[in-house]
Amino acid sequence: MRLIVNGSALEVEAETLGHALDALDYGDAKVATAVNGAFVPAAARATKRLEDGDRIEIVAPRQGG
Template sequence: MKLIVNGSPLEVEAETLAGALAALDYGDAVVATAVNGAFVPAASRAARSLSEGDRIEIVAPRQGG
C-alpha cells in the first residue's frame, strides 16, 4: 500500500504500524512513531492498522548538546 513515511511516498507491504516498521528495517530500533499526526506508543503498534495514504512519522532519539 502507498504510505507517506517521514514526508516521502513509499510502497510498503504491511497492514499494521509494527509491520511497516519491520518492512522499513526499523525492527527493534528505539523510535517514536505517529500516524496521521497522532502519537502511537510502542505497545500499540501491532494493533494500529494502516490505510492507503496514511502519514507515518518515525523519529529516532538524539543525544548531545
C-alpha cells in the same frame, strides 16, 4: 500500500504500523511513531491498522546537547 513516511511516498507491504516498521528495517530500534499526526506508543504498534495514504512519522532519539 502507499504510505507517506517522514514526508516521502513509499510502497510498503504492511497492514499494521508494527509490520511497516519491520518492512522499513526499523525492527527493534528505539523510535517514536505517529500516524496522521497522532502519537502511537510502542505497545500499540502491532495493532495499529494502516490505510492507503496514511502519513507515518518515525523519529529516533538523538544524543548531544
